[in-house]
Amino acid sequence: MKFYSLNNQNIQATFKEAVIAGIAPDKGLYFPESIIPLPADFFENIEKLSNHEIAFQAIHQFVSEDIPDEALKDIIANTLDFDFPVVEIEENVATLELFHGPTMAFKDVGARFMANCLGYFSQGEKQDVTVLVATSGDTGGAVANGFLGVDGVKVVILYPSGKVSEIQEKQLTTLGLNIEAMEVDGVFDDCQRMVKTAFLDTEITDHKKLTSANSINVARWLPQLFYFLFAYKQAKPKGKEIVFSVPSGNFGNICAGMVAQKLGMPVKHFVASTNVNDVVPKFMESGVYEPMPSVATISNAMDVGDPSNFVRIRHLYQDDLETLQKSLSSYSFTDENTKAIMKEVYSKTGYVMDPHGAVGYLGLKEYQKSNPNTFGIFLETAHPVKFLDVVQDTLEISPKIPPQIMKVMDKEKKSYKISSYEELKQFLLDD
Numbered sequence: 001m002k003f004y005s006l007n008n009q010n011i012q013a014t015f016k017e018a019v020i021a022g023i024a025p026d027k028g029l030y031f032p033e034s035i036i037p038l039p040a041d042f043f044e045n046i047e048k049l050s051n052h053e054i055a056f057q058a059i060h061q062f063v064s065e066d067i068p069d070e071a072l073k074d075i076i077a078n079t080l081d082f083d084f085p086v087v088e089i090e091e092n093v094a095t096l097e098l099f100h101g102p103t104m105a106f107k108d109v110g111a112r113f114m115a116n117c118l119g120y121f122s123q124g125e126k127q128d129v130t131v132l133v134a135t136s137g138d139t140g141g142a143v144a145n146g147f148l149g150v151d152g153v154k155v156v157i158l159y160p161s162g163k164v165s166e167i168q169e170k171q172l173t174t175l176g177l178n179i180e181a182m183e184v185d186g187v188f189d190d191c192q193r194m195v196k197t198a199f200l201d202t203e204i205t206d207h208k209k210l211t212s213a214n215s216i217n218v219a220r221w222l223p224q225l226f227y228f229l230f231a232y233k234q235a236k237p238k239g240k241e242i243v244f245s246v247p248s249g250n251f252g253n254i255c256a257g258m259v260a261q262k263l264g265m266p267v268k269h270f271v272a273s274t275n276v277n278d279v280v281p282k283f284m285e286s287g288v289y290e291p292m293p294s295v296a297t298i299s300n301a302m303d304v305g306d307p308s309n310f311v312r313i314r315h316l317y318q319d320d321l322e323t324l325q326k327s328l329s330s331y332s333f334t335d336e337n338t339k340a341i342m343k344e345v346y347s348k349t350g351y352v353m354d355p356h357g358a359v360g361y362l363g364l365k366e367y368q369k370s371n372p373n374t375f376g377i378f379l380e381t382a383h384p385v386k387f388l389d390v391v392q393d394t395l396e397i398s399p400k401i402p403p404q405i406m407k408v409m410d411k412e413k414k415s416y417k418i419s420s421y422e423e424l425k426q427f428l429l430d431d
């Protein structure tokens with residue numbers, strides 16, 4: 001299977017090339033040349049398959065030319081060694097908990113899968129690959145954890161000083177080994193700009209193999225389709241039409257779900273739920289795509305003003321807005337809406353939602369107003385303790401810190417403070 005650039009379909013790469021390059025030479029996102037539906041009996045008998053078997057069959061067509069079956073099975077086993085429970089919190093409303101991995105965010109799946117692929121591809125290579133990644137919080141921790149100790153791969157993470165939670169900062173600054181954290185005097189957009197500049201800087205790229213671990217990388221994006229299938233397997237016995245609501249920022253996660261649908265997974269509808277960064281909800285109404293500077297919110301992992309993966313969704317639907325509207329709705333919610341629903345759900349059901357999951361819940365309920373007899377699943381993309389301040393202030397509770405988080409809290413932070421691109425460049429050249 002080849003992957004083509006969304007800017008020019010004549011520019012093609014193998015899976016391996018696409019993973020190592022991150023982005024096509026013309027700056028387009030890579031996209032699979034075909035998505036062949038899985039056989040009908042895969043979905044008929046999905047209850048009988050283990051999560052590893054489901055993942056293997058679902059991703060096989062995309063990677064099989066570059067990764068032999070046995071190696072792929074190992075990669076999947078290393079990626080998926082935790083649970084993905086669908087927890088029903090009200091009638092017809094359930095949450096898919098994606099926070100049972102090592103850094104308690106859904107990005108663990110994509111980050112681990114990509115790290116394992118890159119580790120596999122760099123076997124026998126002389127030159128190390130440097131993964132350069134900007135994070136507003138969760139990506140950094142998941143990438144650091146996923147790549148920790150992977151031979152032949154170094155990781156440099158840029159994060160905005162003082163703008164990530166204490167837990168998130170610990171997760172990306174305390175690991176050591178092949179992971180280095182750059183603490184940038186600025187906001188997330190500054191970090192992202194520095195990363196983009198580095199990729200275009202031939203003085204660096206002539207000496208170093210650089211790649212990104214953001215969700216534009218196909219090895220981080222595609223494996224996210226696994227847990228939609230795991231959720232389908234759990235929800236299927238309900239015998240109802242299924243709706244997924246995905247709290248969205250860069251729209252990689254929801255786009256992977258839509259790929260699962262193209263693979264034949266029966267889904268009635270997707271809901272892209274956002275905070276006030278509402279470029280996509282506006283587009284879905286007007287057909288006009290207007291990027292804007294991001295606005296800070298309490299669901300900060302979704303503070304994105306120009307979602308990078310949305311072009312993939314448009315491409316999945318041949319850029320036909322009317323057809324897309326039949327499969328996708330998108331709604332935006334304020335911080336006040338989010339806090340109010342966190343309180344309401346907690347007091348009615350006892351369930352503690354993090355602010356991102358809460359936005360997902362709101363989007364689902366909005367859709368179910370006009371589609372009541374559906375089984376709705378919203379994705380809980382992070383454990384509530386990862387957004388401890390908001391959860392404590394809003395719900396007036398102190399959630400118990402799970403052991404995988406406690407482990408890093410006492411470790412010493414190590415970061416390099418930088419305030420300009422030149423400092424990053426010097427660091428990469430000296431390294």
Ligand SMILES: *Cc1c(COP(=O)(O)O)cnc(C)c1O
Pocket residue numbers: 105106107138139215247248249250251252253254301302356381382
């Ligand atoms: C990254 C992230 C999101 C947004 O996911 P996208 O794939 O960028 O849309 C939502 N919630 C949390 C907690 C995240 O870390």
